[in-house]
Amino acid sequence: MKRPLNGVRVIDFSWVGAGSYATKILADLGAEVIKIESTKKIDGIRLSPPFAGGESGVNRSGYFADRNTSKRSMLLNLKEPGAVEIALKLIEQADIVCNNFSAGVMDRLGLGYEAVANVNPRVIYLSMSMNGDSGPERNARGYGAMMSAITGFHHLSGNPGEIPTGTGTNYPDHIPNPGHAAFAMLAALRSSRLTGQGQQIDMAQTEAMLVTLGPEFLDWTVNGNDRGPLGNKDEGFVWQDVLPTSGDDNWISITAPTTAEWSSVLEVLQLDPELTPDADSTALAQAVASRSNHQLVAELQARNVPSAPVLSPAEVIVDKQLRYREHWRVLEHPEMGETLYNGQPFKFRHTEVQPTTSAPMLGQHTDEICETLLDLSPEEIAHLRDTNVLV
Template identity: 35%
Template sequence: MKPDFLKGIRFTDLTWAGAGPFGTKVFSDFGAEVLKIESTTRLDSVRTAGPYKDGVFGINRSGYFASRNTGKKSISLNLKTDEGKRIVRELVAQSDVVSNNFGPGAMERFGFSYDALREIKPDIIYLSMPMYGQDGPRANLLGVGMTISAVTSIMWQTAYGPDDPVGPGTHYPDHAANPYHAAFAVLAALAYRRKTGRGMKIDLSQVESTINFVGPSLVEAAATGCEPPQLGNRSRSDAPHNMFRAKGDDAWVALAVSGNAQWRALAAVMGRADLAEDASLASPAGRLAALERIDAAVAQWTAQHAPAAIVARLREAGLAVSEVASSRQLVESDPQLAHRHYWQRVAHPEIGAALLNSPPFLIDGERIELERPPLMGEHTHEALGRLLRLSPLQLKELEEQGVFS
């Protein structure tokens, strides 16, 4: 399916790195024209972050960049030049949305404040995504996804213990909370503009957005005055609920028991009648009190069997269990992702057939067809010639002046 749901919507997109580009990718994947403003004088950081095709470095070879920028058009502009800034303003005049994820004051220093840009385009939708928002006592503090994971307590809450604050990296801030909150806000602003004719300024604090993922813990802490416990992969409602090593090289399974019937079924499959008959383990509270003992017993059993065998036997017994898949397994042998055609091969002029992930849903039962990510500055001449009516001679002169660097 060719994406055209958002056809006619245009972004002047100044976002870079993680959450911002992932948010605007929602729009480029579904037909909007997203003009990604870049500069060789300050490369988008993920262009210089691996993995690289065949392990060979190149600003157009990053899989990290490719996965966040499908369908976009790259315009190379040096915003330290007056001409570069003028071109951005002229692009904004023909855009529906201007987006950035800089720290407070950066857009103002370029001359691109909301007030300045709505003088050019009164109904512009202005998306800003700083870490702490545009104002307040912490507004000038800067950070990236890992910082946001730390300050919102995601790293603490997902740790195995007080000395292991590893957490899930940047996944929640950069790939879930912030890009999709931003995309939802822009869609709402577009609907509002269609109804009223008015634009909107969206000040999305990435910390506030990410806090949505830890809301219940915040409420609990406020209500009780105590910090919720660090559970790792365990549960507060029943046991066992954990990852267990299986037979094989770095092989693991995830298992979650819920209720007494499932506990007895697990004990039966493991051949541990002693556990099933132990009255102290006959309730969730009793099992939680004996957590270490139970986990040790399950781990002893799983270590003797391959993950596939564990999954088959326990699922047949009605338990929630899954193999912990590696990235390679997800790409090469996961039956659900293969059935839904989640992975797509997209032709790319430098890296060949790039393997990219689709949006995690179908529309009318169909998968949208991804368009490849852009080469650095690939669309500069085409887009500026088409939108700003610049002649080949004018484009050449601007390039010679260093405006397209």
């Protein structure tokens, strides 16, 4: 089936989280994404659990697999001058080049924007370092948890008066940063199709994070108000919380936007209808703790009270809504066998936009790419491998 980005070629130097997910979006949309890797510097998430069958290995990481569906992998040791020449030959034939290295790394390798634009003026070149390629903090390095801290995102997490709790994961790596990067590349690709001109995109991941905090920054700069953490509350809602229910570590999330939903909560839990949202919540918590989370959700939703069970990983996989949306994809992997993958969180009416192939084995497509795109003979490929270029 034809996909939106069929015919688009991406040379992907990104690794670990945000960059890999940004290019995964393009790959699942149909772009030919060639992931540049090396045995001399293995992508960190290839070495990150969980591993298929509990057995570690560079081709067995579920984390890596989920970030790299629909891609091809090529070995290229960029420390070798000959590898840079090969990379530039690939870039000559590409529409997009992407990396999420620290500022200056690609320049030192001989693959900065000027070098790339010299061989391919129409290329879209995305860099997504932590603080961007310019400014006094350009050399700072960090991952999602650090970006959450320095942008103030962690300041808004947790309960009032307590230390920040964070989000339990590297939130910037999973949603805002890859999302902004993918959108930027798509917008630039559209512009390139209209004008024939390339673009350099210097995206600071911290700036992409700050976009998610617009109302909080406006409240501070305009009103001098530091909102601070709200716990499980939500501004403008009468009441909201996440509470334990019966069973082993089972929980429920309940929201009462108005007094009407609050009254329904009290009715379902058979509590005093005069109980106010700001009163001692012990009775409410005890009533919730005596109920099954799924049963209680059904009763609350029947009364139009927004609520949902907090699902375990096993429950998420069999969730009826995700099954109906065909979110989960099972793809065959050369080493891991049948493997479960996340689909994209959106669907198109007339085109497929979900993963087509499992994540690649390390260097799986090196020979194929060298033969089809670089016109190299098997003997030339073997020589480049022997001279530490294709490793």
